[in-house]
Amino acid sequence: MYPLIEIGIMEIMSWDLCLYLSYIVTTVLLIRNRPVDYPATRPQIFWGSLIFFFAGLLGAVLLHMLIHLDKFSGMPLDEALNSLGTAYLGAPILGLLFVWIYCREIKVSFLRAVDYIAPYLMLSRAFGRLGCLMEGCCRGIYSNLPWAQDFGEGAYRHPTQAYALIAALSIFIAGIKAYPRLKPYKGAMLFMVILLYGIMRFFNEFLRIDSPELIGQFHLSNLAMLVIIAIGITGLYLIYRKAEEKDRLLEGLKRMIVVFLISLLVITLIALPILSLLRIILQ
Numbered sequence: 584m585y586p587l588i589e590i591g592i593m594e595i596m597s598w599d600l601c602l603y604l605s606y607i608v609t610t611v612l613l614i615r616n617r618p619v620d621y622p623a624t625r626p627q628i629f630w631g632s633l634i635f636f637f638a639g640l641l642g643a644v645l646l647h648m649l650i651h652l653d654k655f656s657g658m659p660l661d662e663a664l665n666s667l668g669t670a671y672l673g674a675p676i677l678g679l680l681f682v683w684i685y686c687r688e689i690k691v692s693f694l695r696a697v698d699y700i701a702p703y704l705m706l707s708r709a710f711g712r713l714g715c716l717m718e719g720c721c722r723g724i725y726s727n728l729p730w731a732q733d734f735g736e737g738a739y740r741h742p743t744q745a746y747a748l749i750a751a752l753s754i755f756i757a758g759i760k761a762y763p764r765l766k767p768y769k770g771a772m773l774f775m776v777i778l779l780y781g782i783m784r785f786f787n788e789f790l791r792i793d794s795p796e797l798i799g800q801f802h803l804s805n806l807a808m809l810v811i812i813a814i815g816i817t818g819l820y821l822i823y824r825k826a827e828e829k830d831r832l833l834e835g836l837k838r839m840i841v842v843f844l845i846s847l848l849v850i851t852l853i854a855l856p857i858l859s860l861l862r863i864i865l866q
Contacts, residue, residue: 596718597718598711598714601714605709613632618699621699622692623691630685631685634681634682635679635681638678640669642673645673646673647669647673650803675704698770699766701777705752708751712751715747716742722734722740722744722793723791724790729859730745740792741790745854746787746790749847750783751780752846754776754780754783758776760839760842761835765839768832770822775819781808788804
């Protein structure tokens with residue numbers, strides 16, 4: 584693919600470029616689209632985004648080291664630093680923890696804050712997966728499908744990065760559309776995004792090759808996604824129990840699911856032919 588991008592006399596890794604773009608684009612959109620009644624000001628959104636970016640990056644690196652502890656054990660420091668990678672789940676875990684602390688400091692409801700932010704995290708994830716696709720990491724098992732890609736091995740594999748990108752974009756669109764309806768129910772948007780992300784990634788992980796296997800094709804990441812799905816379901820159930828207008832909440836959740844499924848279908852029908860064409864061009 585295109586792991587290295589040249590910009591004038593500069594060279595930058597495609598994943599790094601997408602990472603920086605994800606932060607810039609999502610932060611600008613968060614500030615620009617801020618609802619009038621949102622509890623945080625635009626400067627507070629900016630600083631919160633900056634905190635999430637650095638905390639999330641640290642979390643992704645730490646989780647990668649934890650997952651591959653046997654690899655880093657006994658490795659010289661300079662070699663370990665050069666071998667660092669990222670595991671995405673570490674980003675929202677540590678990032679949201681630091682945002683929670685920040686919300687306490689500025690006296691803003693954490694759940695109200697992240698309900699607005701949650702869909703944009705999926706937009707950021709889409710940028711990240713684009714970087715993975717260009718760099719060739721996080722690829723899938725061998726495949727003969729028309730849209731399978733050669734990541735420099737002389738063999739075709741499932742572009743699991745593209746599948747994750749499609750899912751993330753679909754969740755983003757659904758979240759943006761459903762936010763006005765779900766806004767009165769603190770945490771509903773957050774847990775719905777968590778649930779949809781967990782479900783989509785659970786199935787995608789069966790096609791990936793870079794996660795430690797537990798039993799057969801069941802990977803460690805599949806187990807992690809089951810935990811994520813359980814968190815999403817539990818959070819939504821607790822919110823539903825406390826909701827005064829339960830029917831309105833259910834209507835908002837159903838609308839988000841419908842928009843998600845439609846978006847998933849449309850984006851898939853657009854993306855797969857593009858990937859098939861890209862395969863022909865790169866042959």
